[in-house]
Amino acid sequence: MKILVLNSGSSSIKFQLFLMDKNESIASGLIEQIGQENGHAVLKANGEKYEKFVQIKDHHVGLDIMNELFRESGVLHDLKELDGIGHRIVHGGESFKSSALVTPDVIKKIEDAVVLAPLHNPGHLAGIKTAMSQSGDVPHVVVFDTVFHQTMPEYAYRYAIPYDLAKKQHVRRYGAHGTSHHYVSMQGAKFLGIPYENFNAITLHLGNGASVCAVKNGKCVETSMGLTPLEGLIMGTRSGDIDPAVITYLMRQGELKADEIDTFLNKKSGLLGICGTNDMRDVEERIEKGDERAKLAFDMFAHRLKKYIGAYYAVIGKVDAIIFTGGIGENDQDMRQKVCDELAHFGIKIDANLNKDRSNKGDRCLDASGATIKTLVIPTNEELMIATETLKLIKK
Ligand code: ADP
Numbered sequence: 001m002k003i004l005v006l007n008s009g010s011s012s013i014k015f016q017l018f019l020m021d022k023n024e025s026i027a028s029g030l031i032e033q034i035g036q037e038n039g040h041a042v043l044k045a046n047g048e049k050y051e052k053f054v055q056i057k058d059h060h061v062g063l064d065i066m067n068e069l070f071r072e073s074g075v076l077h078d079l080k081e082l083d084g085i086g087h088r089i090v091h092g093g094e095s096f097k098s099s100a101l102v103t104p105d106v107i108k109k110i111e112d113a114v115v116l117a118p119l120h121n122p123g124h125l126a127g128i129k130t131a132m133s134q135s136g137d138v139p140h141v142v143v144f145d146t147v148f149h150q151t152m153p154e155y156a157y158r159y160a161i162p163y164d165l166a167k168k169q170h171v172r173r174y175g176a177h178g179t180s181h182h183y184v185s186m187q188g189a190k191f192l193g194i195p196y197e198n199f200n201a202i203t204l205h206l207g208n209g210a211s212v213c214a215v216k217n218g219k220c221v222e223t224s225m226g227l228t229p230l231e232g233l234i235m236g237t238r239s240g241d242i243d244p245a246v247i248t249y250l251m252r253q254g255e256l257k258a259d260e261i262d263t264f265l266n267k268k269s270g271l272l273g274i275c276g277t278n279d280m281r282d283v284e285e286r287i288e289k290g291d292e293r294a295k296l297a298f299d300m301f302a303h304r305l306k307k308y309i310g311a312y313y314a315v316i317g318k319v320d321a322i323i324f325t326g327g328i329g330e331n332d333q334d335m336r337q338k339v340c341d342e343l344a345h346f347g348i349k350i351d352a353n354l355n356k357d358r359s360n361k362g363d364r365c366l367d368a369s370g371a372t373i374k375t376l377v378i379p380t381n382e383e384l385m386i387a388t389e390t391l392k393l394i395k396k
Pocket of ligand 1: 280328331
């Protein structure tokens with residue numbers, strides 16, 4: 001069965017085509033600079049690269065070009081041949097507790113959640129509507145980044161602000177990266193041979209954006225991102241947790257204006273704000289050269305992560321595994337070594353050689369003998385998770 005996964009933004013569409021009989025991706029690509037003068041479309045399939053540089057006026061033209069590239073490569077001739085199309089949606093608000101087949105009511109609810117994700121949901125909607133207009137009777141499914149976190153108990157997702165106001169304005173913890181946390185926790189359980197409904201894990205999605213999730217008996221019970229992806233860990237350019245009074249203080253000091261707060265916390269803080277680069281590889285190169293600020297940024301990142309692991313250990317009680325994923329989680333041996341070494345008293349103990357081994361890029365366990373909590377590295381695959389969810393819903 002062929003499933004196409006679309007991740008549509010306001011000016012780009014990422015896509016991946018899966019053959020679900022083998023859980024295998026057979027093509028992937030990107031349409032970018034939609035609405036700009038210099039559009040670019042690329043498809044990789046059969047070990048070849050198919051590319052076009054043309055103006056892409058809107059999402060409709062974007063998908064037409066994707067189809068042309070599909071035809072050129074021979075992997076697909078028409079969207080109508082597909083068994084289903086899955087769409088990634090960043091925010092499902094409070095309405096969605098699971099993935100859903102697209103209906104007019106589902107579209108309306110995604111539109112209602114635009115206030116909560118103004119940078120993402122409008123692009124997703126453009127992608128869904130366009131793809132529906134080009135694919136005949138093919139069923140469409142939406143898979144939300146927020147859904148996995150919808151099992152959090154109310155005492156975990158509420159903020160301690162006036163209750164009625166919070167309810168009225170839908171202010172609560174929603175979390176993000178849910179599809180990734182769900183995927184790596186399921187893979188982790190499978191890897192260890194533990195039934196998912198009995199599996200307890202702390203999943204660490206560490207990329208440019210970074211978040212932690214506590215999974216108890218296969219369900220999310222806590223996560224570090226909040227109303228928006230700003231809360232929690234220190235990230236590439238986001239501050240993560242901060243005393244909100246820092247903002248009012250800086251405003252009173254004349255350092256910050258109201259309309260600068262979003263950019264200040266989301267784009268100018270985090271690793272970038274501390275040491276001048278948002279890229280962990282650069283941070284580590286600078287440490288090698290003796291840069292004190294880079295060392296501070298690295299240590300702050302690790303310290304915040306360690307605090308969350310400790311807090312989530314307390315929340316879950318018994319932890320089967322901690323799972324590293326995302327660009328930093330999958331590749332950064334120094335960060336993994338530091339965090340795990342400092343958590344030895346929890347029974348987390350990794351083998352330095354296994355941790356350094358770059359020959360194995362797949363799912364792996366880093367344990368040294370004597371570890372009582374497993375440490376896994378599971379490369380995330382949100383697209384495969386979306387394709388799997390899509391298949392599940394269209395089979396129902
Ligand atoms: P995004 O959240 O944008 O998808 P990624 O998951 O690709 O980001 O993660 C990007 C981060 O991963 C960057 O900080 C990058 O420096 C880091 N990273 C990638 N490879 C390595 C590596 N070998 N060592 C350390 N950090 C790495």
